[in-house]
Amino acid sequence: MANLKSSGKEIQRLESQRLPAVEVSRLQTALEELKNCAATDCRPPAEMAVKMEAVGVAKANGNIWTISLLGILAGFFIGLGAMFCTLVTTDIQVGFGLTKLLGGVVFCLGLILVVLAGAELFTGNALMVASRASGKIKLSQLFQNWGIVYFTNLVGSLLLVAVVFYSQFWALDGYKVGVNALSIANAKVNLAFWPAFARGILCNTLVCLAVWLCFGARSTIDKVFAILFPITAFVACGFEHSIANMYFIPMGIVMAGQAKVLEVAGVTASQVANLNVAGFIGNLVPVTLGNIVGGTFVGSIYWLAYLRKERAAEAATARPWLTGMFSRPGLQPQQVNYLDAETKALISVLAKARDDSAFLAKLADNPDKALKAYKLTPEAKAALESGDVRWLESRVGVLDEPLRTWLTSRLAQEKW
Structure with a gap:
């Protein structure tokens, strides 16, 4: 665990030297993976x-x-x-x-x-x-x-x-x-x-x-x-x-x-x-x-x-007959709120980048500042900064066609 702490300090030092944001995000992702490897218990x-x-x-x-x-x-x-x-x-x-x-x-x-x-x-x-x-x-x-x-x-x-x-x-x-x-x-x-x-x-x-x-x-x-x-x-x-x-x-x-x-x-x-x-x-x-x-x-x-x-x-929208089933108190599952929040944040960032040219420019020039208000993991930030469409789809499901077409066309021209 001492090694993990020193790795964390190293990332902070690199951030202070103003390395490219994507490099810092990759280091943060690597640190998260090291923490996972150090864990002795199975995932819940x-x-x-x-x-x-x-x-x-x-x-x-x-x-x-x-x-x-x-x-x-x-x-x-x-x-x-x-x-x-x-x-x-x-x-x-x-x-x-x-x-x-x-x-x-x-x-x-x-x-x-x-x-x-x-x-x-x-x-x-x-x-x-x-x-x-x-x-x-x-x-x-x-x-x-x-x-x-x-x-x-x-x-x-x-x-x-x-x-x-x-x-x-x-x-x-x-x-x-x-x-x-x-x-x-x-x-x-x-x-x-x-x-x-x-x-x-x-x-x-x-x-x-x-x-x-x-x-x-x-x-x-x-x-x-x-x-x-x-x-x-x-x-x-x-x-x-x-x-x-x-x-x-x-x-x-x-x-x-x-x-x-x-x-x-x-x-x-x-x-x-x-x-x-x-x-x-x-x-x-x-x-x-x-x-x-x-x-x-x-x-x-x-x-x-x-x-x-x-x-x-999502399911109730596609299949209205499920609405009653989901609302039954006895069928409430355990909370996994962090994924839901991140999924919403990812979709929100992509939609805003498509509709707001000023935000898109900020995302390209200073992604850390553009994404500061969103609850995202280092891995998610790195994917947004690098334009990793495959990773984004694996987290939020298949993007709707207009959004995916826009994203693909942007990445074909430049980083964003």
Whole structure:
């Protein structure tokens, strides 16, 4: 903490030397980040909800090609976790419960890679419903993201299946790894619709809780432990994850065509007849629907608990029938007033800059003085001074078209 204090004094010294305002703001932002790193506790749930909403906005406004590439990576990463799980649970003699537990622990590799390495996972993106509930993204943006990510997750999973097949990984331990892959997939394609749907709900409830806990994490190790227990639980309990099944079932379909695997497994082709494209789709449909319900449940509950009051005016304007619901005393959430104040301040600054040329000139020449009357964090000030449109939109949602057009045209000509 002594270092943080000295950093604060250094910023004050630099300010006294009249460094460019944007440089001072960047130093202040860096100091805030250092304070976050020094904190030992996780973020409180109210802050986690704010972060969940902001992440959803950023995802909805992300570049399609970037999202597609990250979607392929996520399918590949989850497949790696599924592959690891298949290996570890092959021919293991430690009892039913421990076998499931070990499989769940090693499967965590998939989500750890998604969260830490960076990737777009369909099941985790179900939490974007919070951004939609706040009116910060359009329904079309939500569905577009889900559609692109779901398809690219499938591409990544199938790519891994092809690589694993040609690697002869499945021939390990006298083809018993292939037998285990066959058994896992066969059980999944023979699961009835409603059990698959219910298991999909339970699965993505746990997956999204893991992602939710990661929003409260301040370090890498925090995120690993946030992922470990929920993901281990869903795998150990046999719940159904649509993206994991994009690896498990195609791998089983490939194994069903290997005579040596069938021989070691002691089964005939007729006993695994459901391992085909129809069986694959028959599993994906209920599991995907269940995953959407489970993830939407988590995102909606936390939005209602922590963000509803701050977004009530916006939501009530768009959906008048919600007005009565928001006004019920028993449904009042915790206060998160600072975000609401900053959001209003950001919009107010942008609108005034558009309508008042004198204020715009002051913002360009002396941003510290122009922004003095507004309640803004150092990060927000730095974004306004540098014209960071992407950051501004991630905080206030998509700007209305006239304001965004004006801002973009100004930045194309000069700083402001």
